[in-house]
Amino acid sequence: MVSALDRKLLRDLLRLWAQVLAIAAVLACGVMVLVLGTGTRASLEASRAQYYDRQRFGDVFVTATRAPETLLPEIAAIEGVARISPRIVTQALLDLPGVTEPVSASVLSLPASGAAPVLNAPLLRAGRLPDPSHPEEVALYAPFAEARGLAPGARFFAVIEGQRRELVVTGHVLSPEYIYTIGPGAMMPDDALFGVLWLGHTAAAAATDMDGAFNSLSVSLSRGASEPGVIAALDHLLAPYGGTGAHGRADQVSHAFLQSELEQLGAMALILPPIFLTVSAFLVNMVLGRLIALERPQIGLLKAVGYTTRAIAAHYLKLALGIGLVGIVIGWVAGWYLGAAMTRMYTQFFRLPWLIYAPSSWPFAVSAVLALVTVATGAGRAVAGSVRLPPAVAMQPPAPPLFRRGWADAIGAGLGLRQTTMMILRSITRWPGRAAVTLFGVAASVAVLIASFFTYDAMELMVDEIFTKANRQNVTLMLAQPENDRAVADARALPGVIVAEGALSLPVRLHNGPRAELTTLTAHPAQVTLSRLIDDQGRAVSLPDHGLVLPEGLARKLALAPGDRVRVEGLSPPRETWEIPLAATIRQTLGQEAHIAAPALAALMRQAPQVNRINLRVDPAQMPALQAAVKATPAIAGLADLARTQEQFTATINENLAISTVIYSALGMLITMGVVYNAARIQLSERSHELASLRVLGFRRAEVGYVLVGELMVLTLAALPLGWAAGYGFAALVVQGFSTDVVALPLVVQRRTFGWASLIVAATALGAALLVRRRLDRIDIVQALKARD
């Protein structure tokens, strides 16, 4: 049996549906983001965990130049090592039928037994794995095979270790090592230009002259093992064989990218919901406060007939919780639906064989509790203040508002404002709390929009830095081995090459006492014009003749300051360790690499300067000729076409940003809509008598509308600067929350971002206010006047 009060509750909710929905929508945003962020993260983590588990993804990875298989028992005996999986890895240039550009690939050997590898087992998606007795057979990384239309049975040519050979595709596979696949020297995945080949062990050993040896090893750890301990032992054992430094999953490219994405999702679920929840708490307070004020006589009556204060308070609290429930349901459904859509979207970038969309129940529970606490808190003060009134007082209409002269008068007199404008200003000063809610809500909208839109600015800056300021080459050639300076001269002779400059990148581990970081040391030639070092102000940094230059972030991790000496452990032959002073740190938007002048590194290595990548400025018209020449040069392991990369980079970013911009704009607009619509409805309900009086006095509809809409627009405009400041701070938070070792967003907010955010919010506020103004137009003057009389 539903009690009379509960019936009233349901009818109130239905009667106030527009306002209830406006608040519930804001609340739902908070619930949705929480469910969406944590749900998507949990789903991706669950999918990844299952994938890693089934395909036995390694824990520690190491490469060497050539290590004998006789070393394996010693490695297996390292304390903490559970299983080991050695293999041969090399690079190949592929010559695909009808494809002009050189396509590069990693070649991985499969065990000689023909069984799946102990660790990092590829997952067959089509066809079969290669037969160990057929050296021409390969399995292809499925997305690459699909991008190039290489079905099982297809044939193509590959140059492996300088030998051109024909290969036949037996099947398509996915691998836990390649959830996110990026070619060497590339900036982003390109399934058409970089592939992975799995080849029988015998064929791989023959091609690389690695019979009885391996150059890549994955290790799984036993429970409770110390990863740093195993890494140190591996490095010790492999050092004589050109080991390049073992690393854990954190430095495995695919894992690191996916991990950084998961961390960003976590950050989103942490940063956004509090904003929406706070705004909805204020909205509930505002709307309930007004409802209770309107229902004062009813409250008095209820008390007079014997309802307890507690029962009446519970009634209004239930109303707030009702709004909360509507918000929770909308938020859950939207969060679930969008979470599934977002998880699907991730399959574009992360090649997981399956997706388990199974968000755990806790985000739902937590978001519901948070939402209910939010509305209850919002309702608290409004309810507490009013239900305590004695019945006789409650049944009287509330005392008329008392206005006082204040700053509004000084402004009004100074500017000679019209009386309708004075009404607006005095209303704001008379109810500063309510004005503050509107101000705060609108500012929050602006902040959300700025924090979303600024990513365009950040990306634009990144694109400008990467493709205009830092990298002025349009092609980078990756060499199979470091070569001396002559290689640069040879490259200059390739078709279409206008400028050629070499660089040497070496894997190193930097040490400062107990601190160590794995990174790349790049030696830049003097007078570099193509691939330059750029600081966060976009200025080219010229390297000192001696000493290291580190990005600030890396220096901070190692607790280094300029002048300190850094121990640099070379992880590729000749595997020397140098003590180099840190000459300077630079603020860098991109990259966490160490830099040194080429002559300085050559002097340390006591050898003539070497290069393993060559940056080229090429006449675009001659690109096909260059590509053909590169294909025929075995010393070149790969070619990166920067124009193509920029195109893909921009397209991917634009697509992703378009989606997120639409979502965040909607969220930002919802806050403004919720705040302004409710404020306008409350104003209309409180002031209908006053506004009708203006109509009686001969004011036109537009002039009366001005009083209602004007106040909200004044507050909206006043909220903009507040929103700009909050938006900038919010953007800084996003930069902090979303920046990882892999991606570092620069904090840059352009004026147009402030402009757009302001324009969208102001237009939404105007729309919301005008929606209520239409109600004002429909007000019956005589009825409105009678309401008081």
Added chain:
Amino acid sequence: MSDPVLRCENITRIYRTGAVEVQALRGVTMRLDAGEMVVLLGASGSGKSTLLNILGALDTPTSGRVFFGDTELTRAPDRELTRFRREHVGFVFQFYNLMPALTARENVALVTEIAADPMRPEEALERVGLGHRLHHFPAELSGGEQQRVAIARAIAKRPELLLCDEPTGALDSATGVTVLEALTQVNSDLGTATAIITHNVGIQAIAHRVIHIADGRIARETINEVRIPPSEVTW
């Protein structure tokens, strides 16, 4: 007799609320002449407020016609009616209908700012004896003072027509007298045709003409050969 400022012919007004139909006016024909002060006298529910609302273009009759000079208000669109109220009519209500956010002077300025040839707000307030209360908010004024601000606001635009709905209804008799004095003063000084609605029989003595309304009709009409000043009115 001078030309009528306002006249209505055979107006009726029926309110429908759900299935219930209430006939508030049942064919009223009357006129209001320039400079004239008319009291519309009737009991509660007799239809006098409805009549005043229709005369002031706040409401439209179900049938019948209302003319302001030669202009027929009953055919005019909403915009015309707004212009009529803005330029030609002053209203005074029982509960003052002042803007609580504006001071006395500003409440009057609210109207003078949109009028064609208004008097200064200060002048209007001086006419009703409130020259010393210019900067007080309504909440700081007594009921009588608030009503006099409402009168100042109504007359500041120099309207041809002043329509007052129970102007003393919320006041004690002494305060009511000050309000009526302000109204008669304005009527004689500015020649504004004034209609006062009241259920207070005593007030009829200050008018030139009294229209008695009962049950939605004009029951009778009397002319006061001798008017008495408000100070002598008792109730």
